[in-house]
Amino acid sequence: MIEFVQETGSTNSDLLARLAGGEHLHEGQWLVADRQIAGRGRQGRDWFDGSGNFMGSTVVHCAPSDPPAATLALLAGLALYETCLPLCPDPSLLKLKWPNDLLLGRAKLAGILLEAQGASVVVGIGVNLAAAPELPDRATTALSRIGPVPARDHFAERLSTQFATELGRWRTYGLETVLRRWMGAALPLGTPLSVHDADKKSQTGQFAGLAEDGSLLLRLEDDTIRVIHAGDVMLA
Numbered sequence: 030m031i032e033f034v035q036e037t038g039s040t041n042s043d044l045l046a047r048l049a050g051g052e053h054l055h056e057g058q059w060l061v062a063d064r065q066i067a068g069r070g071r072q073g074r075d076w077f078d079g080s081g082n083f084m085g086s087t088v089v090h091c092a093p094s095d096p097p098a099a100t101l102a103l104l105a106g107l108a109l110y111e112t113c114l115p116l117c118p119d120p121s122l123l124k125l126k127w128p129n130d131l132l133l134g135r136a137k138l139a140g141i142l143l144e145a146q147g148a149s150v151v152v153g154i155g156v157n158l159a160a161a162p163e164l165p166d167r168a169t170t171a172l173s174r175i176g177p178v179p180a181r182d183h184f185a186e187r188l189s190t191q192f193a194t195e196l197g198r199w200r201t202y203g204l205e206t207v208l209r210r211w212m213g214a215a216l217p218l219g220t221p222l223s224v225h226d227a228d229k230k231s232q233t234g235q236f237a238g239l240a241e242d243g244s245l246l247l248r249l250e251d252d253t254i255r256v257i258h259a260g261d262v263m264l265a
């Protein structure tokens with residue numbers, strides 16, 4: 030079920046507030062906004078609310094038997110990738126970048142924000158369907174730059190269906206299958222990356238795949254492999 034609203038602060042904040050207020054949110058329920066006046070991205074950044082873009086959130090209630098909650102970002106990335114694929118004249122341009130981004134070429138097309146409340150995780154997704162912001166520190170793009178602007182409501186239906194499919198696979202087949210499929214949609218191995226951790230320290234290296242738990246593997250200059258559990262990753 031998708032609930033569409035014209036304007037809100039942030040669809041993630043709304044679902045977190047509903048959970049905090051004791052409301053039971055069903056998995057498969059989505060909140061999608063035309064405008065977000067306080068949309069949030071990762072690392073405390075703002076999220077651009079371009080008219081015609083997709084901005085929506087859903088909830089996953091994690092069970093002890095589920096794979097680690099953080100890997101919902103990889104599952105959401107796959108759902109995004111599969112939904113955007115038919116909209117790209119050149120699908121080879123579409124690539125997942127760890128942990129939460131979908132790129133078109135070298136520019137960011139979509140992002141994912143996970144926010145937990147107890148065992149429930151709100152998964153927020155923003156996709157530049159119609160418009161992309163000009164940002165000083167990273168390249169961004171929109172699907173409208175490579176084809177007709179996708180209809181937001183139809184996109185929302187397709188994404189929610191694909192997300193439900195990926196969630197079922199995550200639970201049924203486990204993380205290994207998700208990781209294998211994610212790697213099939215990811216930037217090529219050896220892609221130069223720079224990683225900024227929570228203390229804003231940065232290190233550069235090459236993309237060397239994913240660890241068993243979904244962490245990033247970064248090959249450093251001396252050929253050692255560093256396991257990155259969290260951070261902001263940019264193309265170097």
Ligand SMILES: O=C(O)CCCC[C@@H]1SC[C@@H]2NC(=O)N[C@@H]21
Pocket residue numbers: 038039040041042065067068069070071072074076083084085086129130139140141142153154155156
């Ligand atoms: O790449 C990122 O930094 C994550 C962006 C997540 C944006 C979406 S838009 C819908 C939901 N509501 C928010 O406030 N943020 C997420």
